[in-house]
Amino acid sequence: MAIFDTFGISGSGLMTHRKWLDAVSDNIANVNTVRRTDEDAFQQRMVIAEAVEYGTGQGGVRVARAEFGDPEGRLVYQPDHALADDEGYVKYPDIDLGDQMTQMIMAQRGYQANLSVVERATAAYQAALQLGKG
Amino acid sequence: MTFPISGIPGIGASSGIGGMAGIAPTPAVADAVNGDAFSSVLASSFDQLQATQAKTDGLAAKAATGELKDVHDYMIARNESSLAVEMVVGIKNKAVEAFNEIMRMPV
16 A cells, blocks of 8 residues: 555565575575585675665665675685595685674664564554544 | 425535635545545545455465465565554544534534
8 A cells, every 4th residue: 555655665674684684594504515626615695785766656675686705715724524625625615604693683683673663653653543533 | 384495505516625715626625526536535445455455365375375485574464454444444434424424414
């Protein structure tokens, strides 16, 4: 319903932050994914957000695309590993766990912020509808 | 001796709401003066209400079958449809109230 536009806009924010959380969880899940040195390492997933212009009658945000991190990864000396090359190296993804944790907190806080907008908008609309019940 | 009562001219025939000085008639008011706009406004808001309800029902079915991707989608749709019901019922109540008020008017 066009009257309740706030819900659609906040919903797009929720969707974007949910996708960001998905990307972070994918990165953390693969933080120890080992590859051979002649293969590409697991590439970090990054969500690129894009504003939807308010003048179009929609507003909000959407995920424009996903970017991928460095396929070079980092070489780790692990001669015991099944995938190690002749010199004893394997390739780990170039993902910093601390950075991912920070991003996770940001995504979670953003999600919560959008939820509080929905909550407040609901309360505001309900208060407006109370006007007619006098 | 009886006084013949002539037909009461419709509201639209008299000065009308839109005719008040200083207030430009909005399209809705102008339509109301011309004819049965209120019923069509109510009908269209019922249509919108039905669309919102259908969306919520679809999401509820998805939630039950495990197809729902975003929990917030369903919660927001539910919120929206309950607000829409509240609003349309409020409009309906006011309309009925106004009608009753007119019916009680001594002629």
